[in-house]
Amino acid sequence: MDFTGRDFLQILDFSSEELRYMLEVAKTFKKYKQTGQDHKYFPDKNIVLLFEKTSTRTRCSFEVAGHDLGMGVTYLDPAASQMGHKESIADTAQVLAKLYDGIEYRGFAQKTADDLAKYADVPVWNGLTDYCHPTQALADFLTIEEHFGSLKGLTVAYLGDTRNNVANSLMAMSAKMGVNYIACGPTDLRPDLKLFEKCQKIAAKNVNTITVTPDINALASTADVIYTDVWLSMGEDKSKWGERIKQLQPYQVNTKIMELAKPTAVFMHPLPSFHDLETSVSREVHEQYGLSEIEVTNKVFTSDRSLVFEEAENRMHTIKAVMYLTLKSKGQ
Numbered sequence: 001m002d003f004t005g006r007d008f009l010q011i012l013d014f015s016s017e018e019l020r021y022m023l024e025v026a027k028t029f030k031k032y033k034q035t036g037q038d039h040k041y042f043p044d045k046n047i048v049l050l051f052e053k054t055s056t057r058t059r060c061s062f063e064v065a066g067h068d069l070g071m072g073v074t075y076l077d078p079a080a081s082q083m084g085h086k087e088s089i090a091d092t093a094q095v096l097a098k099l100y101d102g103i104e105y106r107g108f109a110q111k112t113a114d115d116l117a118k119y120a121d122v123p124v125w126n127g128l129t130d131y132c133h134p135t136q137a138l139a140d141f142l143t144i145e146e147h148f149g150s151l152k153g154l155t156v157a158y159l160g161d162t163r164n165n166v167a168n169s170l171m172a173m174s175a176k177m178g179v180n181y182i183a184c185g186p187t188d189l190r191p192d193l194k195l196f197e198k199c200q201k202i203a204a205k206n207v208n209t210i211t212v213t214p215d216i217n218a219l220a221s222t223a224d225v226i227y228t229d230v231w232l233s234m235g236e237d238k239s240k241w242g243e244r245i246k247q248l249q250p251y252q253v254n255t256k257i258m259e260l261a262k263p264t265a266v267f268m269h270p271l272p273s274f275h276d277l278e279t280s281v282s283r284e285v286h287e288q289y290g291l292s293e294i295e296v297t298n299k300v301f302t303s304d305r306s307l308v309f310e311e312a313e314n315r316m317h318t319i320k321a322v323m324y325l326t327l328k329s330k331g332q
Contacts, residue, residue, distance in 0.1 A: 003325035007117040008125045010110075010132045011172035012198065016206065019176050023142055026314070026321035033068065033317065040070030042327060045101040048074045049127070050081060050092075050116075052107030053234050057271060057315050058127045058135070062104050065320035069327075074100070093119035102327055105129075108235060123326040125319075130165055130233070136270050137169035138318035141177060143311040144225055147266060155180040157223035157261070159251040160295060161189045161244070162212065166229045166270050168195060171210060175199035178206040182223065186247045187214050216251065216260065223261035227268045228253045228295045238284075245289055253296040258305065267296070267306045275301035 001021050011019070032039045049062050059075060066073040083092040089112055096103050097120040105113050106127035117124040126134055145151050156174055158167045162183035171191060174181035181199075183191055190196075190212055203210045211218065219226070228251070231244040258265060274282040274294035286292055300306065 001325075004328060005123060006326050007123055008134060008322050008326060009113055009117055010126065011134050011137055011169050011176060012202075014176070016176045016178070019138070019141075019173070022138060022318065022321050022325065023145065025325060026138070026142055026318040029068075029320045029324070030314075030317040039068060041324065042101075043070040045070075045327060046072040046074065046099070047102040047104065047323070048076060048096055048100045049104045050076050050083065050096070050106070051127075052078050052105075052112075053128065054078065055106060055128070057312055058106050061135075061315040061319045062125075062127065062323075065316050065323060068320060069324060071101075089115045090119040092116070093124075096120060097122045102323060123323075125322060125326070128165060130235070132169045132172070133165045133270070134169050135315060135319050135322065136166055137173040138322070139311050139314040140170065140227075140268060140270075141173055141179075142314045142318055143268070143307055144179075144266075146310070146314075147307060148224065151177050151179050153180075154224045155182060155222050156225040156227060157182040157184055157219050158227045158229075159184050159216075159253055159257070160228045160231060160248050161185060163189055163191045164229060164233060167191065170227065171195070171199050172202075174208070175202040175206065175210055178203075178208045180209045180222075181211065182218055183210075183212045184216060184218060185214065185251055189247060216257065219257070219260050221262060223265050225266055225268055226253055226258060226261050229270055230272070230274060231295050241285055242289065245285075245291065245294075248295070252294070253300055255297065255299060258300055258303075265305065267300050267303070267308070268311055269296060269301070269306075269308045271308060271312055273301060273308070 047066050063073050093116045102123045104125045104127050108130050110129040110131035113126045162185040171181050199210045231248050275296050275298045277283050
């Protein structure tokens with residue numbers, strides 16, 4: 001398959017076969033990493049990481065993946081770029097494309113990622129927007145397949161704010177890869193209707209199901225993966241914590257929820273997670289609302305059913321696959 005020069009903006013831009021190929025390439029790169037096999041295929045290339053939202057996993061994954069592939073990597077934090085301030089997105093895209101072979105963007109609006117891709121004649125990779133998080137979904141499905149041996153017949157259940165960026169990409173990836181998906185959360189935090197309908201049509205062709213429900217009992221004896229995310233995303237106003245806690249506390253992933261799923265079910269989370277009082281955010285929420293654990297309990301997060309650190313590692317391997325496939329020359 002030829003991905004040369006293509007952008008990686010959202011999961012629905014790729015066919016099921018293309019996504020499967022990305023996962024297989026990621027597996028190969030993971031073996032290379034584990035065995036110390038050199039894969040510096042691009043010693044003459046440079047990439048730039050353009051961040052409007054800071055991150056641990058996204059930055060480190062792109063930087064290490066880039067260095068492993070032999071590339072030079074430049075990181076621009078929110079204060080280091082004039083994009084949107086003194087320089088338009090179009091101008092920024094064209095300038096960076098003259099200097100770099102690939103552009104990673106992590107920020108707010110999906111339109112910004114789309115516009116960067118529109119004006120840059122080099123691959124643009126979406127490291128996260130408010131709409132979707134495609135590199136996370138790739139890493140998640142690599143992790144799920146590694147654990148269960150196959151994706152066929154599995155069910156992924158996402159609990160919480162089912163319209164957030166991670167949930168959107170998980171739903172799209174599930175539809176494409178033939179995995180059943182349950183979006184379980186309050187009715188006022190349902191997925192975008194257009195995206196949901198698109199995913200349902202894709203799932204129908206792949207003989208799997210996409211379900212949206214407020215009923216936690218829908219997970220009973222069906223869910224192989226219990227997935228959740230923070231209840232308030234980066235950039236959202238802190239004043240919304242009270243409202244979100246009221247909406248989402250019934251969907252906190254705890255021992256009861258895990259027991260409701262299949263006995264072999266695993267827990268996943270994109271991180272960071274507020275499962276204890278070891279962060280300033282969790283302490284602030286505790287002081288104001290009395291919660292010592294927010295979207296997931298510490299018992300579940302630290303249990304042997306938790307795959308959170310495996311999926312964090314797999315961000316690097318799947319990102320490496322995406323960069324390699326979109327940067328390589330035909331026939332490479």
